[in-house]
């Protein structure tokens with residue numbers, strides 16, 4: 079075998095590198111995996127469908143974690159075992175595996191990955207997807223949230239349970255941020271809030287989402303909710319809360335300079351307390 | 365030939381390749397410097413390093429420069445140019461003049477992109493995805509004035525250049541192969557360049573269309589992407605009838621294949637570097653090629669997985685999810701083939717081999733992360749978080765850069781007839797591989813914690829408190845990694861002049877390009893084009909007279 083004088087290729091029995099590499103691959107993989115589980119990174123779960131989302135995340139952490147660790151162990155082991163100069167591990171000839179063997183090695187990851195990934199999407203994912211995007215439950219509370227640079231404007235339909243007319247021409251940041259039509263009877267009792275919303279705990283909530291200007295995304299991390307707001311469209315987010323408290327609403331789609339502080343709050347309260355709160359609100363034109 | 369024709373307006377693919385690579389290195393100073401500034405801002409808990417508008421420009425320009433002007437230019441255009449004619453045994457590209465033109469079109473693109481920092485209102489600030497309305501309405505963010513116009517013009521030039529380059533790659537690989545070099549005897553790295561060029565040709569037109577429509581919306585009052593009823597400062601815009609979603613579809617129709625345009629060549633490099641230094645053929649040449657084709661096909665029909673939460677019909681979302689995660693299967697085949705190519709090796713631990721091994725590890729980390737984002741329901745949680753940032757940095761940042769480095773250390777002797785320093789190369793490796801994995805994996809943890817990307821100050825949200833613990837470690841490691849790249853740059857330029865002289869085939873590689881002189885003369889092959897008699901992986905063949913048989917060795 080030709081031992082050329084090249085600096086790198088020449089020293090085939092190169093000292094500590096294989097051992098260091100083997101250790102690095104295995105150690106790094108263990109550290110990476112450990113980091114995912116060392117603490118529960120996700121914030122406290124506060125919605126019903128969120129449990130399904132978290133379950134899928136756990137499923138993926140488990141399955142991909144195993145593949146990741148096994149892969150790195152094999153990598154580390156090969157690097158150490160098949161280093162040149164390791165006696166009988168290095169044969170002078172190499173017998174190519176047959177076509178069959180090569181196809182078998184292809185079939186294995188094919189089956190494994192189709193199985194693991196589609197199980198996550200179809201079996202685990204589909205029912206949760208249905209909860210997120212399926213038809214709204216009959217008894218749901220309807221709220222509208224409008225995104226504008228850089229705040230959330232919240233509207234409840236008021237006593238008549240009907241949302242009044244809105245139009246862009248009426249939008250006036252100072253005293254009519256959502257653009258309610260003053261002449262519309264349904265609009266009189268609409269309740270408009272800036273940056274805050276209240277929902278009753280345990281009751282399904284449907285939020286209609288509109289944007290007045292650019293893209294935004296209505297994100298409540300504790301609820302595992304994220305839904306884009308697209309100007310020209312009305313999109314929808316729905317959830318059922320499972321615990322009371324005050325949670326943060328974030329904007330998840332870049333919307334300009336104030337994007338990072340487009341923060342709002344959602345107060346989850348027991349049904350009775352929510353009722354009291356709602357009764358205290360006055361309609362926009364009342 | 366005068367100096368200008370030989371080194372500046374050259375039509376020689378090797379010179380052009382090196383020009384691209386040097387351009388990419390220069391742009392990497394910009395892209396890397398911006399990354400440093402981003403990290404400084406993010407880990408400065410109180411007080412600002414930059415203003416919010418500057419921050420958004422930093423992020424936008426960092427992403428754009430890294431994707432299009434560092435990785436695309438260096439790995440795809442640069443190495444592709446250098447390698448393809450040598451690998452197919454040709455004297456040059458199919459269209460040398462077009463090749464020169466494509467390089468000299470990208471130079472003004474680079475200049476325009478950098479100049480946009482000087483524009484009034486600053487550089488583009490709508491994110492590298494340039495979503496309208498933010499990018500279309502000048503009032504929506506300061507960078508959406510002149511900065512975005514320059515961004516769009518620069519991208520248009522870039523696409524023109526990249527299209528010329530890809531055409532050349534495809535034509536050269538199809539038509540210029542040496543006698544005896546059938547497609548199934550191509551090295552895997554060439555298959556990856558071939559497939560990536562075709563993908564580029566098929567997908568870039570969508571972005572071209574989007575960019576032109578966006579320019580029209582911005583300057584001619586059209587409404588491709590702008591619906592009725594948008595209100596800025598209590599003033600209703602006159603636009604009507606468009607939708608921002610159209611842009612997203614067009615952007616990702618390019619954007620998703622684009623990541624494979626970048627990643628596949630890096631993987632190809634790994635296959636070939638690994639073959640040389642394991643002294644055995646890669647496991648599953650055929651299954652690898654088929655997997656590459658399958659990945660390319662699937663990558664064209666999954667674009668909307670970037671849009672799961674835009675409010676599309678849930679059935680459409682489900683389709684895109686089912687199709688997306690299918691990609692993990694052929695990708696898994698690539699991974700297993702690459703990994704098990706180490707089996708029964710006689711492994712030589714050169715610097716390029718170390719980078720290739722690091723790349724295998726990074727594909728594992730990056731590829732598996734994709735599953736979290738391709739699964740529709742978990743993406744609802746991860747969308748627009750740092751999990752995404754960590755994931756794509758592992759794939760189109762780490763895998764591509766480790767591949768580029770493996771390739772540069774490996775083919776450097778062919779480029780310059782000299783070796784790069786092994787000692788400096790090892791330092792570079794031992795900082796870059798673990799460092800990049802650490803940085804981007806920590807971003808996964810932050811994303812799992814719900815931390816959102818493109819945020820000037822994540823501490824605004826209380827729920828981010830635990831995620832903030834990782835800010836400083838990420839920044840510190842990022843600066844160490846960035847500094848280590850200076851070692852590489854120094855090694856590259858120093859060795860091109862003073863490096864130890866290398867023979868024509870320093871790595872004992874069987875692949876055809878090593879049969880040319882180092883560096884190859886103009887026209888590459890002297891008197892006659894080499895005839896090819898075998899594939900590039902005949903190492904340790906039972907019964908053969910030599911430990912390896914170059915592709916030009918006749919069959920017994």
Ligand code: HEM
Nearest residue numbers: 399423424427430431491492493760761817818819842845
């Ligand atoms: C040490 C090296 C690097 C560091 C520390 C780094 C850091 C970052 C950070 C922190 C962000 C997110 C900022 C935010 O969302 O607010 C980002 C965005 C990004 N980076 Fe990097 N990066 C590095 C290298 C690269 C490379 C090599 C690429 C090549 C493809 C790349 C491509 C991108 C892209 C496409 C974005 C998204 C920009 C956007 O949101 O519009 N980065 N980078």
Ligand SMILES: [Cu+2]
Nearest residue numbers: 294329333340
């Ligand atoms: Cu926003």
